[in-house]
Structures are given as C-alpha cells and as structure tokens.
Amino acid sequence: MFLMSFRRKEGAISMNPNMISDDSFLPGLCNILQQVETSEISQIEKAAEAVYSTMKTGGLLHVFSTGHSHMVADELFFRSGGLAPINPIIHEDFMPCAGAVNSTIMERKSGRAAEVLAGAGMHAGDSFLIASNSGINAAPVEAALYAKEKGLTVIGITSIEASRELPTRLVNGLKLFEVCDIVIDNHVSVGDGLLVVPSSGLRTGSVSSLACLFIAQRIVLKVVNLYLADGISPPVFCSANIQGGDELNKHLVDQYKDRIQALRNGNKAQL
Numbered sequence: 001m002f003l004m005s006f007r008r009k010e011g012a013i014s015m016n017p018n019m020i021s022d023d024s025f026l027p028g029l030c031n032i033l034q035q036v037e038t039s040e041i042s043q044i045e046k047a048a049e050a051v052y053s054t055m056k057t058g059g060l061l062h063v064f065s066t067g068h069s070h071m072v073a074d075e076l077f078f079r080s081g082g083l084a085p086i087n088p089i090i091h092e093d094f095m096p097c098a099g100a101v102n103s104t105i106m107e108r109k110s111g112r113a114a115e116v117l118a119g120a121g122m123h124a125g126d127s128f129l130i131a132s133n134s135g136i137n138a139a140p141v142e143a144a145l146y147a148k149e150k151g152l153t154v155i156g157i158t159s160i161e162a163s164r165e166l167p168t169r170l171v172n173g174l175k176l177f178e179v180c181d182i183v184i185d186n187h188v189s190v191g192d193g194l195l196v197v198p199s200s201g202l203r204t205g206s207v208s209s210l211a212c213l214f215i216a217q218r219i220v221l222k223v224v225n226l227y228l229a230d231g232i233s234p235p236v237f238c239s240a241n242i243q244g245g246d247e248l249n250k251h252l253v254d255q256y257k258d259r260i261q262a263l264r265n266g267n268k269a270q271l
Contacts, residue, residue: 124151135176
C-alpha cells in the first residue's frame with residue numbers, strides 16, 4: 001500500500017514521523033558553512049598566502065582528490081571567476097562515474113597516487129590542495145606525502161571529527177590531517193549526511209562536497225585579494241559566454257598551457 005509522505009491536518013501539511021525532515025537541510029548546511037567561516041578563517045588565510053606565494057612567482061596550485069571530492073578540482077579549474085594557475089589532477093581510477101567499485105578500490109590501494117602524480121608536472125615551490133572527508137584512505141594520504149617530498153606546500157581539507165573516529169587504512173597509521181602543512185576542517189560529522197533515515201539509521205543529505213567547494217572558493221577569494229593588495233591584476237578567467245570572453249581567456253590559456261596539460265587541446269579546435 002502506498003504510504004503518503006505528508007498528511008493534511010486543518011489545511012496544513014504536517015510531516016510524517018517516519019520521514020526525514022528534509023526542510024532542515026538548508027539550515028543545517030548553513031550552520032556548517034558558518035562554522036567553517038568562523039573557525040577556519042585563519043587556516044583559509046594561511047592556505048591563500050601559500051597559494052599566492054606560489055602563483056606570484058610563476059608556480060601552480062595542483063588540485064587532487066578521490067571519490068566525490070574530485071569535484072574540487074573541477075570547481076577550481078578553468079571556470080568563470082577562477083584563478084588560471086591551477087592544475088587539476090583528475091584520473092579515472094579515482095572517479096566514481098568511471099567505475100564506482102573500482103574507484104573505491106583504487107582509493108584504498110597503496111602506491112597508486114604516486115603513480116598518477118608522477119606525471120602531473122609538480123615542481124618544488126608549487127602548492128598542492130587535496131580534499132578527503134574521512135582522510136583515512138591510502139590515495140589521499142600518500143598523495144599528500146608525495147607532494148611534500150617534492151617540496152610543495154600541502155593544503156588538506158578534511159573532517160577532523162571523522163578522521164579521529166574512523167580507523168586508518170594505511171599500514172603506517174597516518175591520516176590526512178596528520179601529514180598536511182595546512183589543515184582546514186570542513187566541520188562535517190562522521191557519515192557525511194545531515195539527516196538520519198528513521199527506518200535504518202543511515203545518513204542522507206551529504207554535505208562534505210558542498211563544504212569543500214565553499215572552502216575552495218574562500219581560498220580563491222583570499223588569493224584574489226592578495227593580488228589586489230600588491231597592486232597586481234589577478235589572473236582570473238571570465239565567462240566564455242560574455243562578449244570578448246574567449247579572447248580574454250585565450251591570453252591566460254596561452255600563458256599557462258605549457259605547464260597545465262588540461263589547457264592544451266593538441267589538434268582539437270581552438271578558442
């Protein structure tokens with residue numbers, strides 16, 4: 001028999017007690033973002049200073065993550081309002097849409113991150129951003145260690161609560177927040193979801209990606225202000241859909257394509 005999600009009572013719609021309170025998602029998300037803004041702003045500023053120090057001397061911010069956290073690389077790369085000196089390191093081994101089960105296996109496999117990063121063009125003095133909500137799997141932790149060994153400043157976005165509660169999958173016992181130079185807590189609870197499904201106790205309404213993208217954009221804005229404080233026009237892409245957008249973006253593409261593979265089209269169509 002079909003179970004009605006809502007029932008009318010005196011002209012109003014009341015929530016079925018067996019349903020999740022989905023209208024609490026927005027205030028819950030806003031609360032997390034406010035916690036980040038209030039508690040992590042000093043760490044965000046440190047991250048921005050490291051990134052700006054890299055960029056103003058011709059270096060890059062490399063962005064790498066696994067699972068759904070890989071969206072931070074998509075978010076920061078080649079988009080309207082985004083900084084140009086950003087190298088997204090995205091590999092299908094770590095992307096759920098390219099193979100969900102395989103991406104989970106690869107995320108936990110020791111040694112794979114170093115193999116992927118070896119061809120990413122990372123140089124000493126560059127910066128490295130990695131996001132992992134749990135921070136307990138091999139790929140994120142080993143990626144951070146690899147970048148540090150290469151002389152990069154490593155910025156990690158993770159859930160400190162989840163990392164402390166969950167056991168690491170690395171034989172060396174390390175977690176992401178323990179190996180990064182700068183750690184930004186996304187203030188997301190264990191299990192990621194804001195809401196609990198009454199029938200099973202499982203969590204839904206995941207927020208870690210949203211918190212991560214918010215943090216990434218806050219870093220960008222801080223970097224832009226550091227450029228402006230020094231009287232330098234920040235290298236920011238504009239929308240390709242506005243008048244003259246392609247021409248403005250082409251200047252930045254030409255400037256950075258030698259180091260950023262994702263900006264090189266080979267024999268494909270050009271802007």
